[in-house]
Amino acid sequence: MILQARQLAFGYPGREVGRDVDLALTPGRALALLGPNGGGKTTLLKTLLGLLPPLGGEVLLDGRPLGSTPVRDRARLIGYVPQVHLGTFAFSVADVVLMGRTAHHGPFTQPSARDREVAAGAIDRFGLTGLAERPYTMISGGERQLVLIARALAQEPRLVVLDEPTASLDFGNQGRVLGEIRSLTRAGLAVLFTTHDPNHALRVADEVATLRAGRLLAHGPAAEVVTRAHLENLYDAPVREVGSAPNLAFVPDHS
Numbered sequence: 653m654i655l656q657a658r659q660l661a662f663g664y665p666g667r668e669v670g671r672d673v674d675l676a677l678t679p680g681r682a683l684a685l686l687g688p689n690g691g692g693k694t695t696l697l698k699t700l701l702g703l704l705p706p707l708g709g710e711v712l713l714d715g716r717p718l719g720s721t722p723v724r725d726r727a728r729l730i731g732y733v734p735q736v737h738l739g740t741f742a743f744s745v746a747d748v749v750l751m752g753r754t755a756h757h758g759p760f761t762q763p764s765a766r767d768r769e770v771a772a773g774a775i776d777r778f779g780l781t782g783l784a785e786r787p788y789t790m791i792s793g794g795e796r797q798l799v800l801i802a803r804a805l806a807q808e809p810r811l812v813v814l815d816e817p818t819a820s821l822d823f824g825n826q827g828r829v830l831g832e833i834r835s836l837t838r839a840g841l842a843v844l845f846t847t848h849d850p851n852h853a854l855r856v857a858d859e860v861a862t863l864r865a866g867r868l869l870a871h872g873p874a875a876e877v878v879t880r881a882h883l884e885n886l887y888d889a890p891v892r893e894v895g896s897a898p899n900l901a902f903v904p905d906h907s
């Protein structure tokens with residue numbers, strides 16, 4: 653087990669968003685977090701990453717309290733892909749991906765030949781080579797998403813946490829990122845991702861946890877949690893089932 657939340661309460665100073673969360677992230681497995689807008693997914697992710705302090709309970713990294721692990725070690729172990737943001741400084745795409753190597757070579761030393769090689773490999777993996785010298789501020793939202801994923805992978809972490817990794821991607825790139833999540837777990841990494849598409853959770857996650865109003869409603873094998881009945885309850889909306897396993901899919905039902 654790499655990361656574990658025990659009876660975690662999370663939120664912001666003076667504002668609890670959620671509580672009673674027990675989760676474990678293990679090597680070689682992907683956990684998807686599903687839930688309605690404002691349900692607390694991003695806040696929970698930030699608490700699991702140590703970006704927000706727990707309001708109760710604890711987060712353990714390799715069995716030790718996350719807070720007692722030096723930030724540099726955390727940065728080596730955990731890669732984080734936040735929701736796409738527009739950076740202020742016009743670093744090149746190549747430089748942004750190379751920043752993923754900072755935890756390995758330190759903030760004040762030059763990247764090594766291996767750092768550059770790993771970053772170039774991550775750029776290539778996402779088809780970004782043609783954009784490498786472009787400023788990060790002058791590429792599309794979807795391209796920025798791919799750059800942030802490449803940066804996290806360049807870090808060579810043991811756990812990757814992705815906040816809505818497919819949100820701004822076209823259909824082809826959604827498939828590419830979902831495929832990448834599968835290859836990360838096959839390579840033995842632990843993966844945690846949030847998504848608004850239950851089909852993505854069903855396709856690539858081993859386990860799914862659902863969060864509404866800061867509470868886990870369900871947590872278990874993807875095929876047991878991603879069902880029409882549970883999705884209708886989770887989103888309080890009608891859902892239609894299309895096809896059957898292994899090609900089962902769900903769509904919002906407006907008829």
Ligand SMILES: Nc1ncnc2c1ncn2[C@@H]1O[C@H](COP(=O)(O)OP(=O)(O)OP(=O)(O)O)[C@@H](O)[C@H]1O
Nearest residue numbers: 664667669687688689690691692693694695696848
């Ligand atoms: N910086 C903040 N300070 C106080 N409350 C916040 C802050 N950021 C978010 N919230 C509130 O915390 C709750 C959970 O928000 P969060 O972003 O974690 O939800 P989410 O499930 O990720 O939502 P979405 O699917 O819309 O991205 C919401 O009520 C939100 O308004």
